[in-house]
Amino acid sequence: xxxxxxxxxxxxLLLILLPAPLIIVIGASFSPRAVLAFPPPGFSWRWxxxxxxxxxxxxxxxxxxxxxIVAAVVTTIIAVLAALALDRxxxxxxxxxETAILAPLLFPHAAIGIAFLGWLSMLHLNGGFxxxxxxxxxxxxxxxxxxxxxxxxxxxxxxxxAATILGAEPRxxxxxxxxxxxxxxxxxxxxxxxxxxxxEVTVTMFLTGPQFTxxxxxxxxxxxxxxxxxxxxISSVLILLTAGLVLLIDRLVGLxxxxxIEEEGRHAPA
Amino acid sequence: MAGMPSAATKGRLRLDRxxxxxxxxxxxxxxxxxxxxxEFIAFLGPSGCGKTTLLRIIxxxxxxxxxxxxxDGRELGRLxxxxxxxxxxxxxxxxxxxLSVAQNVAFGLELRGHAKEAIxxxxxxxxxxxxxxxxxxxxxQQLSGGQRQRVALARALVLEPAVLLLDEPxxxxxxxxxxxxxxxxxxxxRRTRTTFIFVTHDQEEALSMADRVAVFNHGKLEQFGSPxxxxxxxxxRFVADFVGEANIRDAAQLAAFGVRPPPxxxxxIRPEDCAIGAAATSLPARREGVIETIDYIGPHARLxxxxxxxxxxxxxxxxxxxxxxxxxxxxTVLGFDPARAASVPAx
Ligand SMILES: Nc1ncnc2c1ncn2[C@@H]1O[C@H](COP(=O)(O)OP(=O)(O)O)[C@@H](O)[C@H]1O
Ligand SMILES: [Mg+2]
Numbered sequence: 216x217x218x219x220x221x222x223x224x225x226x227x228l229l230l231i232l233l234p235a236p237l238i239i240v241i242g243a244s245f246s247p248r249a250v251l252a253f254p255p256p257g258f259s260w261r262w263x264x265x266x267x268x269x270x271x272x273x274x275x276x277x278x279x280x281x282x283x284i285v286a287a288v289v290t291t292i293i294a295v296l297a298a299l300a301l302d303r304x305x306x307x308x309x310x311x312x313e314t315a316i317l318a319p320l321l322f323p324h325a326a327i328g329i330a331f332l333g334w335l336s337m338l339h340l341n342g343g344f345x346x347x348x349x350x351x352x353x354x355x356x357x358x359x360x361x362x363x364x365x366x367x368x369x370x371x372x373x374x375x376x377a378a379t380i381l382g383a384e385p386r387x388x389x390x391x392x393x394x395x396x397x398x399x400x401x402x403x404x405x406x407x408x409x410x411x412x413x414x415e416v417t418v419t420m421f422l423t424g425p426q427f428t429x430x431x432x433x434x435x436x437x438x439x440x441x442x443x444x445x446x447x448x449i450s451s452v453l454i455l456l457t458a459g460l461v462l463l464i465d466r467l468v469g470l471x472x473x474x475x476i477e478e479e480g481r482h483a484p485a
Numbered sequence: 486m487a488g489m490p491s492a493a494t495k496g497r498l499r500l501d502r503x504x505x506x507x508x509x510x511x512x513x514x515x516x517x518x519x520x521x522x523x524e525f526i527a528f529l530g531p532s533g534c535g536k537t538t539l540l541r542i543i544x545x546x547x548x549x550x551x552x553x554x555x556x557d558g559r560e561l562g563r564l565x566x567x568x569x570x571x572x573x574x575x576x577x578x579x580x581x582x583x584l585s586v587a588q589n590v591a592f593g594l595e596l597r598g599h600a601k602e603a604i605x606x607x608x609x610x611x612x613x614x615x616x617x618x619x620x621x622x623x624x625x626q627q628l629s630g631g632q633r634q635r636v637a638l639a640r641a642l643v644l645e646p647a648v649l650l651l652d653e654p655x656x657x658x659x660x661x662x663x664x665x666x667x668x669x670x671x672x673x674x675r676r677t678r679t680t681f682i683f684v685t686h687d688q689e690e691a692l693s694m695a696d697r698v699a700v701f702n703h704g705k706l707e708q709f710g711s712p713x714x715x716x717x718x719x720x721x722r723f724v725a726d727f728v729g730e731a732n733i734r735d736a737a738q739l740a741a742f743g744v745r746p747p748p749x750x751x752x753x754i755r756p757e758d759c760a761i762g763a764a765a766t767s768l769p770a771r772r773e774g775v776i777e778t779i780d781y782i783g784p785h786a787r788l789x790x791x792x793x794x795x796x797x798x799x800x801x802x803x804x805x806x807x808x809x810x811x812x813x814x815x816x817t818v819l820g821f822d823p824a825r826a827a828s829v830p831a832x
Contacts, residue, residue: 373579380544380566380573381593381644391592395583 216387237454251442262448272449278316279413280345287359287408288350293352294359294404295397298367299389313364317357326351328421335422347482350418355408362407367393375424377396400469406464409434410457488503493523495557496571496680497646498543503552503759505538505704512538513549518647520682520697522557525674527691528684528694531727537576539701540650543682544573556647571678572646574654578637580625587621589612593644611643614673631662638673644729648680655690667694688728692716700724716755722829725753730800732756735831741792742770742823750828756802758825761790764807764818774799774819781808789820 246255545566615635708720719725
């Protein structure tokens with residue numbers, strides 16, 4: 216590729232700087248002593264064992280996993296339905312609705328958190344699973360909708376027409392042609408929604424309570440009281456999990472699917 | 486599948502004053518057509534003349550603004566595409582990329598609820614018919630253009646539609662493959678006795694394949710007839726010009742030959758009905774001219790003969806062996822027989 220030397224240097228610096236904090240966290244997690252330090256003064260699995268042996272940590276981990284799975288599945292179902300409906304809607308309605316779906320990307324998360332806090336107290340859903348789930352559905356929506364809408368727009372109209380003329384009713388066209396061709400978008404939506412929900416702190420912090428909390432929020436609260444490397448160990452696990460999922464998305468469908476939404480619409484048959 | 490040739494029992498299509506407008510544009514303009522069961526019909530016309538639109542009306546993907554269509558006596562009306570007994574091979578083929586060759590062909594059979602074993606057998610027969618039996622497990626992406634073409638045909642024909650519509654199915658292929666598939670398609674139509682409506686903008690393709698050709702221009706049906714009819718008795722100046730090559734001349738241009746066309750008509754003189762030099766002396770209409778260009782093609786040569794600078798040159802086709810030492814710039818005599826010329830209405 217024809218990159219100038221200056222561009223190359225900047226690129227290399229970025230590639231070093233971006234993962235640097237992650238490397239420090241992972242390094243610190245192996246410390247044998249009860250202080251966060253980098254480089255670690257030795258090597259031990261002590262803090263990983265502490266994490267695995269603690270009921271509180273494991274409960275938080277399990278609750279995070281459950282909420283992330285439920286959020287991913289529900290958001291993806293809603294996103295598929297929304298994309299199918301908006302695909303046939305008039306252009307102005309569609310672009311208005313898409314702006315609304317993508318809005319959580321633009322609003323400050325603290326504001327969203329406070330808004331949810333007020334709203335959920337009105338509904339008496341504070342501090343519980345349902346409240347956090349509702350917030351996560353909203354936060355995942357942009358990441359679920361985009362890849363599905365992109366996949367849908369890439370389905371040539373002649374494919375659904377071919378199904379029709381071969382005898383398919385609209386519902387059969389949906390299940391036999393459209394949904395199978397949406398698979399890459401659906402996979403990306405599930406994985407990305409899972410990651411967003413699993414890693415979410417800012418909004419979730421406003422909404423958790425004594426009965427229900429998530430792993431990232433527990434890490435944040437724990438750090439207030441003590442600076443022992445157990446949080447580094449847990450963070451390392453989270454980093455590994457997230458990286459694995461992103462890699463999986465890239466392998467399955469490619470990360471481009473998040474960029475392409477504005478690209479050319481569907482082709483009309485010539 | 487109808488494996489053996491037999492009289493076609495279904496596939497009679499009647500179109501009655503079909504019209505479709507897009508805004509101010511009349512894409513299809515009052516088209517009447519009566520197509521017999523088992524005919525191979527070509528829709529011929531330049532790009533944008535409404536061929537695809539008419540096909541989509543027959544298929545049920547577009548609703549005509551007015552007019553009626555009936556298939557085997559059954560009004561098509563607002564019947565949805567999946568209830569019409571019509572097959573369609575799309576211009577881009579529209580094969581399902583997530584299914585194998587066999588699964589593509591089985592698609593319509595499964596929707597009809599056929600038994601698994603019956604489907605397997607029908608799919609195998611259909612693939613054998615298009616000589617793709619060995620590739621049934623392949624993915625669509627692993628096929629060549631010609632193979633995809635055949636899958637699309639098998640997928641449509643396996644349902645034994647009354648009418649099969651084909652929208653420029655060969656236009657994306659290279660010339661050699663195209664010629665081969667033209668032959669195969671024609672043989673396939675004869676064997677299955679299905680009514681084929683084949684859209685093309687290539688007049689040679691239309692003439693060589695179809696029993697009858699419908700020529701369209703600006704949404705209007707210009708002429709519907711056998712290839713010979715179109716060539717020897719064109720109904721309009723457009724048809725005379727679009728189908729084959731022609732010298733189309735009005736009364737003023739013909740006066741110097743001592744020829745008078747019928748009133749308000751033009752004469753259509755085919756290049757191969759003209760002669761030059763000694764061969765022209767026996768012909769009733771003659772004039773002297775200058776050879777402007779000679780395109781030697783082998784079996785024949787195409788000459789342009791100028792009668793005077795202002796007028797459009799005449800195109801003449803002569804036997805390749807008759808070129809001899811003719812050269813551009815030479816004077817010669819151009820002759821033709823008005824009795825062999827067709828006439829078309831002047832606009
Ligand atoms: N959906 C549509 N909306 C507006 N104009 C259309 C539409 N479909 C076709 N047309 C116009 O109608 C005319 C006929 O198109 P078409 O039937 O595709 O021609 P052909 O297949 O003979 O090339 C063209 O001028 C085309 O631009
Ligand atoms: Mg067309």
